[in-house]
Amino acid sequence: MTVSVKLLKNVPSKIDSRDNIIWNRDVASVLHKLPEKPLFDLVITSPPYNIGKRYEERIKLEDYTAWHEALIESIVCRTKSTGSICWQVGNYIESGSIYPLDYLFHPIFARHGLKLRNRIVWHYGHGLHQKRRFSGRYEVVLWYTKSDDYIFDLDAVRVPPKYPGKRAFRGPKAGQLSGNPRGKNPEDVWEVQNSTYDIWNIPNVKAGHVEKTEHPCQFPVGLVERLILALTQKSDVVFDPFTGTGSTGVAALLHKRRFLGCELDSDYAQLAYSRLIRTVDGQERFRSHAKPVFDHRLSPLSRLPEAAE
Template structure:
């Protein structure tokens, strides 16, 4: 762990060196597990960022429904995005990422603003809890599913994150024609999100095979042929009309549910 964090600190120093004075760093991490013990990486990274002079603006929770099931602890269903800036003057385009209000058109019922709209007509702030994007765009909770075998963006990368997760960060924290840099580019999710919203992109990855996949995906995107999960698409839920798994009768008998 100490070796890993020392290496990450060196990477962060270089990222900060090239970061615009009004720019942001978003560091997405999960938990590291060794012999059943959980190490919360966001907690371990925070003092490194502070030592390097950055200021934390949000600790964003990305929640998703699916992942590995645990037997000796509760199953992990979230990862963390740490958003840091160099100073107090930074790009933040809230209007570009607002979500629909739960009660649009609601008015103040008393006080000096009585009769005036109680919320922003463009929508509300999406908050720092991104429940992965169904309800957020409909009811105010962000629902971005992680990339599993049936996700349209799935490649052979073992921990690929969805393009739509990056899109919100890019829309909120950069302007058109700005540069976006990903030092762990993987199969190009950040690159595709940046290009989709008219940003310039530079990415790096240690594994050449992932770079090649990223190049192919970018080429397909520029040709309009890449399959992407649309930003704001409702997460699929069975309606009962399809063939869905049912509780086995034997389970019901064992639990005394079925007489």
């Protein structure tokens, strides 16, 4: 079946079930025009953090929260009862104090009856070096479901176990390999370890990353891939209200899901559209969630040069 990708300003009265769409307009106005009935199987987004990035105007925290309250309400009623909502956030910072945005958002989702299934810690290796606090190296994904009848395909996202050679030492399976041959659960735990698989150690999109565009805050396709594979089935509809460069859409199309998204900035919307077209053509470059992070100890740069020793 041919895959159709559209970049639109208008919201048609009926959406063709084969279309993948990026609306280049304010998300609230798009939602307002969509029927108030369940359409999304999965919503994944990283909203503006209100920290004065190029694409946002810093507003009072109460106004920011109120804006989200209204937005989340219109998203929840358009999400299917078997669906999930994933909100990827970091910190808002004011006068040197950090406000983890998950603290701010959780009460809003809870008020709408959503159940928090995981608070996934996304750890990454690079970022600003702070002088007066520890350098921040993680953000979180809040994963909510609308009901107890939700999709969770663990087998689609298992990772290699730490000790694949471990054997059961008692019971009827004594002597047999004890792990699941399909791999282990990727977990949600924040652990400062050096192992690739202990945390969601998917590198962030900084200079040198294959996915890097001019957007200042892309999240990696690999982060979204894992969520899409675990929380949806083929042909399901994935919605990203703050599409940015279309990373969610790239992951959705890679795995044969449908994508709908909104992006206010016309340059980013165009960029997202081009990425989706390249994905359909098999030309988009991305770093798969299944690719292990490079072990820095293998680099010659991880050793001091002899003269300096």
